[in-house]
Amino acid sequence: MDYSAPDERPITDAVKTEAQRALKERPSFSIRTRIILGFLMLFLFSLGINITSVIMLTRIQSKLGFLESASSYTFEVQQARRFEKNYFLYRTNLADAREHTYRAREILEGDREEMASVVGVAHFETMARHVDRYEELLSRLEEPNEKRGGDSPPYEEIEEELREHGAEMISVAGQLLAKERESVENMLQASKRILIFIIPVLFIVIVYVANFIARQMLQPLNRLMADTRRIADGDFTPITPRRRYRDEFTELAMALNHMWHQLVHRHDLLVQAHKLKAVGTLTAGVAHELNNPINNIMLTASMLEEDYKSLSDRERLDMVRDLLDQAERSRIIVRSLLDFARESELKTGLLQIRDPIEDVLQLTSNQIKLSKVKVVRQFAANLPPFHGDPHQINQVFLNLVLNAIDAMPHGGTLTVTTRIADERDYIMAEITDTGVGIPEHVLTNIFDPFFTSKPTGKGTGLGLSVSLGIIQKHGGEIRVRSRTGEGTTFTILLPMAKVPA
Amino acid sequence: MNGSLQIMLVDDEPIVGKRLKPALAKYGLEVEVFEDGPGALRRLREKEFDIVVTDVRMEDVDGMQVLEYVLANSKRTKVIIITGYATVEVAREALVKGAFDFIAKPFKPDDLRAVIDRAAKALGHPGIRKSDD
Structure with missing residues (x-):
């Protein structure tokens, strides 16, 4: 399976072309x-x-x-x-x-x-x-x-x-x-x-x-109605011919297919836009984080210059090592951000669920520190791996962790749990915050595109919708439970990779 | 006022204390370094410092809490805030609360010395200069 957005576009293009061709190729017999x-x-x-x-x-x-x-x-x-x-x-x-x-x-x-x-x-x-x-x-x-x-x-x-x-x-x-x-x-x-x-x-x-x-008119109308409902529900497969002849409704079906194709395309753009938004959020934290090693370098270099002659060789060596360490620390910070921001060329492989979680906790360590959030890790040992695209899975955990941090503006505890799910053959990861919680009446809407509880201009309303899309593509699901004032738990289920024994 | 100025330096980055302690000692300042807020607060209960230099962002107890504690317990102590991100809001908040001044990372030892010098003068101290001159 192919998961990446850039690689997917040609596939949807081909599917669209094929569907349009099949629709068009039938002999014309207009209404x-x-x-x-x-x-x-x-x-x-x-x-x-x-x-x-x-x-x-x-x-x-x-x-x-x-x-x-x-x-x-x-x-x-x-x-x-x-x-x-x-x-x-x-x-x-x-x-x-x-x-x-x-x-x-x-x-x-x-x-x-x-x-x-x-x-x-x-x-x-x-x-x-x-x-x-x-x-x-x-x-x-x-x-x-x-x-x-x-x-x-x-x-x-x-x-x-x-x-x-x-x-x-x-x-x-x-x-x-x-x-x-x-x-x-x-x-x-x-x-x-x-x-x-x-x-x-x-x-x-x-x-x-x-x-x-009436049948000639109503039948295709009903079908197209069902198709639009299907597409609205997120089933992004095009309309294919189901009758032997082409008619006025074929034009409509082709127009709908075109619309569907545009939707898929826009959706990809939105996913990318949301990712860039997340990169923006991270950049503030990263710029902040970078100040520490740079400050260390600046202080150390200044003192090295100031006291160069009076320092012992051992002290000088210690300072130079500090310089190197701090330069390396800067490099890691910058690279982690770039790794995330980069248009990922697709790599799916066997992943351990804790790896992307650790990556994200590392990436968001500044936001976490800034919000006085305590992280509790409860990772089960020896979990089987799952099949996935690390970049996309990272994005999901990043969205959830950033949401959890946003939900705890005055600090709190972020608990990350991994274990085997109660459902057989699934690995489970839970991100629990002790934040404001989600009111029950919006709980069903939170995965809808553009739904946001954040102030205008703060959230894109895409994070959870994008995350849900990614997890569904991986054959898994996302669940949520929340109590206002007590906190929210997002549960991610991913199918275990079938490893030949 | 005689004797050297008593300085407390709080930053969770160990290198900051490691480099600044000798840098300030050279200027006749007595520096105690702390890498966490709670340790700093404990020490503040025991001893009154002339100047407290604290990073604003730390786990458990941050610079703002150190500032608040000092303001509540020691009127004459000057607090200098180190901000990792020189955003106007944080600086303004610190100054409004009663910090003497703030200094943004990254900075050079001389930048901090200049601020400490002004704080020392504000305390009625003649100012700091290199001790072995």
Whole structure:
């Protein structure tokens, strides 16, 4: 695992690039397109119903036209037959019979296409043939009439055939009429049924389309809401695609990823800023601490110069040694500060929990002395090591120790305890102060970024948030318990390194 | 006032006492060195010093407490405060409380001698100078 901030940035960059690429790479299928498609489906469905209705109505209309023609035709044929009968009985009205036959034929001719389409061409031809023949036979009847007393056998035959065709015409027309009436009846019934049936279907389709659109919008919205909540809670992993298509929400997800990336970046900067703030605090103490060896050097060098001749060799040597010792002491003070302030190149390794604690107690020895704080060390012997980045762990203990010192402005006792935690496989370090304590109502907020109980401009409000982040990265946790006026204990749990036996 | 001035020097840095004791003795001053506040306070109960030079920042008992004790028990004793950090506040606080003067680390033996000289004069003493001149 990699813990350092500078090394981490390229990783988050890569993760971001990968997530953005995955989001972008999906085929585009925008919400707009989906809504349009949904409504288009609805429109096509309605259009289908309309076209069907129009077709049916048109057909019913043409059937009605045909029925009218067929009725007229039947009427004319019936009239013709009546006159035909009169002719055979009384030899009258032959002209009337011909007249009606002619009209019947006209009706057939006039509505030829319409009728043919309804009854079929073959059927229509049969009908037309009957009428033609009937008319022809009637006109033959007229011929002997004009000649007066012509041959009678053909006359009988004509009568016979005339009756036959006439009956045929009536029967065909009647059949057609009945059949077409029934078919119109059926079509009307069907139209009615379709219209009734269409209402629930249309309702279901509309509900489905509405639901579909709502789902298309609400689902990603809910997801993004969950994602933002997740990111706010400190889970810094980017949003990855969970659907097959790219849409308007993809843009939003990418914008959120960008924001997330900026947050991580800012967080790193804040961590660094907080560290520099701690360096500032330390620098005041260190500058102060440096004055002591420098003063010692100055006094010793002055006296060496002043009494050079009168001093014995042993005294001079002692002074020179003091000079060297104090110079070395200055060097250590400066180096410890620089070590802390330096952008740490990452070194994780097996650490003993007491090492970073001792480093920090050394680093803060001035603040501790200045605040008249007594340090009590209760280190358990032979603790197993843990895996960690010494610089980051140092920073955590530094934050906690500086906080503890701040909590005890009039002095107190800082107790540092290390031992095996009650939880198996964890090492525990406790930093206990006898300071002012933390009021219960803010105890839950103290790890929030920018939360500070210190006066404006004094605390960054990042110390504990940064510390928590570091410890969590190490797989551990920080706990706190506090009583106002009695003091505060911060407990750090870190997982033991699994050392092969 | 006859005899040498009685000086108490309190600083938890051993080298300070080690170097300043002979440095001041050369100027005819009798110097007792203490490396901690409690020891200094104990000695103050037994003996009145003319001048007390104390570091302000020490564990257990700091320079301010030494100053307060001296002010409460020995009106004529002059207290010179050594500050490790020459911040205005600490210096002002010491002076307001009644310190004679303060001197900031790092300093040279002559700087302290000058302050002690002024304190000696304030006590009605002719002032200090190198004894073997």
